[in-house]
Amino acid sequence: MESEFHNAAYMKQFKAPLELDKAKTQHPVRDQVLIRVAGAGICHSDVHVWEGVWQRGGAPEKLPHILSHEISGTVVEKGEDVPETIKIGSKVLVYAWQWKFDDHYTVRGLTNVANTPSVPGINIDGGFQEYFLVSHYKYLIDANGIDDLPAIAPLSCGGxxxxxxxxxxxxxxxxxxxxxxxxxxxxxxxxxxxxxxxxxxxxxxxxxxxxxxxxxxxxxxxxxxxxxxxxxxxxxxxxxxxxxxxxxxxxxxxxxxxxxxxxxxxxxxxxxxxxxxxxxxxxxxxxxxxxxxxxxxxxSYVGTIGEQMEVINLARKGLIDYRSPVSRRLNLSEASEGILNLENQKALGRQVVIP
Ligand SMILES: [Zn+2]
The missing domain is CATH 3.40.50.720 (NAD(P)-binding Rossmann-like Domain)
Structure with missing residues (x-):
């Protein structure tokens, strides 16, 4: 990593336009992985968080906040405990429905209904930034073999x-x-x-x-x-x-x-x-x-981490068309416009920000 700061679109206040600013690029330690974000999808839940009406898990934990829970990218740096199977340059989708502590549900594979959700873009900072620190490699879904990496971002929620x-x-x-x-x-x-x-x-x-x-x-x-x-x-x-x-x-x-x-x-x-x-x-x-x-x-609430792997396999095999639902590709400074489009029912399909 040459630069210690990268660009991000921040929500500094609810219902106010997002502001471009520098975010500190954190180096991964232990189980963490740093990815270069390829795509960050805009979901209706982002609109709810942005409006300050999100109801589950008291999100976000702090302001300013970085939206987007639909994140795809490439591994650029990894902590010392990340296994060999996860390589620098690997294409990945970030499983969004992360949790703080294992509980009765997560150990049974029902990760979507974890008692302590910790979801990028909702509870913690998300994907509207050039680099994203994944808290644990277990949340990475292998997306090698996928041609259009930005377009798979919405598969972590919409898909x-x-x-x-x-x-x-x-x-x-x-x-x-x-x-x-x-x-x-x-x-x-x-x-x-x-x-x-x-x-x-x-x-x-x-x-x-x-x-x-x-x-x-x-x-x-x-x-x-x-x-x-x-x-x-x-x-x-x-x-x-x-x-x-x-x-x-x-x-x-x-x-x-x-x-x-x-x-x-x-x-x-x-x-x-x-x-x-x-x-x-x-x-x-x-x-x-x-x-x-x-x-x-x-x-039915989002999906389990196992189902996330199934979805990526379907995309890789060409059994679903993951490209066509993406109606617009926006840059970071257009992220606000994307949120407003969705709020005003002007968006079609999914919009993806490419930071
Ligand atoms: Zn969503």
């Missing part, structure tokens, strides 16, 4: 969260069943691909309130029926499509003002997976129907 959610629904879906994806933003462009992968002949119904989002995701993966929930009566539209069978699975990437509507459209032995973190209201599910129709309603 992981949807993978876990679709896997939860997978055993319910049979060929020719109807599967609804509610919300075709950043997450939707991955969710539709996973459904195609695990249930190639399912009928996918894509729902959004913006025609441009429907169009964007349709170009990445085939959507059999699309519904603009702002322009049409979504309930009667979906009943027309599914007939008496109803929806076999709902992947709800919004989670706000959606549960009541879409749970009523579920068929028998069906599953509803809530993914979106927007909802804090109490919504209604009819209990009698849940029993008579044997409905399952479940939540």
């Amino acid at each position: 992981l969260t949807t993978y876990r959610a679709v896997k939860k629904a997978a055993s319910y879906i049979e060929p020719d069943d109807f599967v609804a994806v509610v919300g075709l933003g950043g997450l939707g462009s991955y969710a539709v691909q996973y459904i195609r992968l695990i249930a190639p002949f399912a009928n996918i119904i894509g729902i959004d309130t913006r025609d441009e989002s429907i169009e964007f995701v349709s170009k990445i993966s085939r959507i059999d029926h699309s519904v603009n929930a702002k322009k049409t009566d979504v309930s009667s539209e979906i009943k027309k499509i599914t007939g008496r069978r109803g929806l076999k699975a709902v992947i709800d990437l919004v989670g706000k003002g959606t549960l009541t509507t879409y749970s009523d459209l579920m068929g028998k032995e069906s599953i509803y997976v809530i993914v979106g973190l927007m909802g804090t209201d109490r919504e209604q599910i009819t209990s009698l129907n849940t029993v008579l129709f044997e409905k399952t309603v479940t939540g």
Whole structure:
């Protein structure tokens, strides 16, 4: 490392434009690894943190703060206890859902629901900077063999969260069943691909309130029926499509003002997976129907470190298109603009900052 300082985009106050400044480049010790950041994705959770309304784990721990939990890069320096298998120059994705202390969940592999989350970009400094110090090599996912390193950054949240959610629904879906994806933003462009992968002949119904989002995701993966929930009566539209069978699975990437509507459209032995973190209201599910129709309603939060490895393998094998969901590549000084785009519902797919 020649320079002891590097560029970073800082959030110095909530809801204020990010400011470019110098950050001290820390040298890794023990189990730590320093990476040169290739890509840092912008997620809706960054908007929540930036607005000061993030609810889980009291984030961020301090201001100024560096956003972005979707980080890919190249290993440039490593601590003395980092094994030989992790080489200088290795391409990596940083598993975002890190934890401070092992607990009942982490030792069982459920790292996504750790009791002491310590997530870059949310609790601690994240990826909107040229260099990022990874606290332990165990959080590095091997990304060698991946051509477009910046474009895999969103796979640590957008592409992981949807993978876990679709896997939860997978055993319910049979060929020719109807599967609804509610919300075709950043997450939707991955969710539709996973459904195609695990249930190639399912009928996918894509729902959004913006025609441009429907169009964007349709170009990445085939959507059999699309519904603009702002322009049409979504309930009667979906009943027309599914007939008496109803929806076999709902992947709800919004989670706000959606549960009541879409749970009523579920068929028998069906599953509803809530993914979106927007909802804090109490919504209604009819209990009698849940029993008579044997409905399952479940939540799905990000993904485990094992699932993260699976996602990268799918990308490496070309089984998912990780490039097309990336609609824009921004530099550090444009990170603010990216956050505002997302807040104002102007972004399509995922935006990635290249520091
Ligand atoms: Zn995220």
